[in-house]
Amino acid sequence: MSRPRWVRRPWQVALFGATLFVALAYAAIGVAIWWHAEAVLAQAPKRPADAALVLGSRAFLDGKPHPCLTGRVDTALALAKAGLVKQFVFSGGVDSEDGRTEAFVMRQHAQAAGFAGPMVMESASTSTRLNLSLSRPLLLAAGVRSVVIVSEPYHLWRIERLVRMSGFDRSFDVQYAAAPTSCWRALGPLSKGALREPAAIVNNAFRGFLF
Template identity: 80%
Template sequence: MKRPRWLRRPWQAALAGVLAGVLLAGVAAYAAIGAFIWWHAETLLAHPPQRPADAALVLGSRAYLDGKPHPCLAGRVDTAVAMARTGLVRQLAFSGGVDSEDGRTEATAMKERAVTAGFAGPMLLEPASTSTRLNLSLSRPLLLAAGVRSVVIVSEPFHLWRIERLVKMSGFDRSFDVQYAAAPTSCWNALGPLSKGALREPAAIVNNAFRGFLF
C-alpha cells in the first residue's frame, strides 16, 4: 500500500505544523491586543476629562472620504469643539500633515471643520506631521510658544493607549499636564473594535513597540 505523500516527507509535515502554530499564535496575540484596546477605549469613554485645560490637541487621520469630510476625523474635531463650548478648553490645536490617501492637509481640514461647527476661538495648526509620534513632537514647540501648559489630547478611542505610551516615552507629559479625550465618532459608534482604524491599531502598536517607541 502506497504511503501518503506527507508520510514520505515527514519534515514537510513538521514544517507545516510549525508554521500553523506560529500563525495561530500571531492571530491570538493580535486578538488579545485588540481586546485590550477595546477595554481601554471603553474605560476612557466612561471617564472624560474633568480638569480645565489651556488647549485641546486634536490628532489627525484621513481628512476626506468620497469627497466629503471623513466622519472619523470630523468626530474628533466635534469632540474638541464641544469641550470648548463647555469651557473645558480655551483653544484648539490641530496636528496632521498631508494625507497620502487624499492629498489634503489634515490640520487645515480640521480647522475648516471647527469653523463650520461654529468655533471662533484661537486655533493652532501643525501641518507637517505624518505619524502619531510626530503629532506630539511637532506640536510641542507650537503649544509652548502659545503659552499652553495643560492639554487634552483628542483622538478616537482605539488610538489613545498608544498615544499615552508615546506621551510618556517622549517626555511630552513633562512639558504639559496631559489628559485624554476619547472621541465617540460615528465610526467608533457604528463598528467599535471592528472599525478600520481599530483593526489596524494592533499592527501599529507592534510596529511602534518593535522600534522602541512605547517601552
C-alpha cells in the same frame, strides 16, 4: 508504516503554529485596546486645560470630510462649549490617500461649527509620534501648559504610552478625551482604524517608542 502527514511536513506544522500565534496575539492586543477604549470613554476630562490637541486621521471620504476626523473635532468643540478648553491645536499632515492636509480640514470644520477661539495648525506630521513631537514646540510657543489630547477611543492606549516615553507629559499637564465618532459608534473595534491599531502598536513597540 507510513508516518502521519504532519510528521512528514514539519514546516507546515511550524507555519500553522506561527500563524496561529500571530492571530491570537493580534486578537489579544485588539481586546486590550477595546477594554481601554471603553474605560476612557467613561472618563471625560475633569479639569480645565489651556488647549485641546486634536490628532488627525484620513481627511476625506467619498469627496467629503471624513466623519472619523470631524468627529474628533466635534469632541474638542464639546470641550470648548463646556468651558474646559479655549483654544485648539490641530495636528495632521498631508493625507496620502487624498492629498488633503488633515489639520486644515479640521480647522475648516471647527470654523464652520462657529468656533472663534485661537487655532494652531501643525501640518507636517505623518504619524502619532510626530503628532506629539511636532506639536510640542507650537504648544509651548502658544503658552500652553495643560492640554487635552483628543482622538478616537482605540487610539488612546498607544497615545498614552507615546506621551510617557517621549516626555511629552513633562512639558504639559495631560488629559485625554476619547472621541465617540460615528465611525466608532457604527463599528467599534471593527472599524478600519481599530483593526490596524494592533499592527501600529507592534511596530512602535519594536522601534522602542512604547516601552
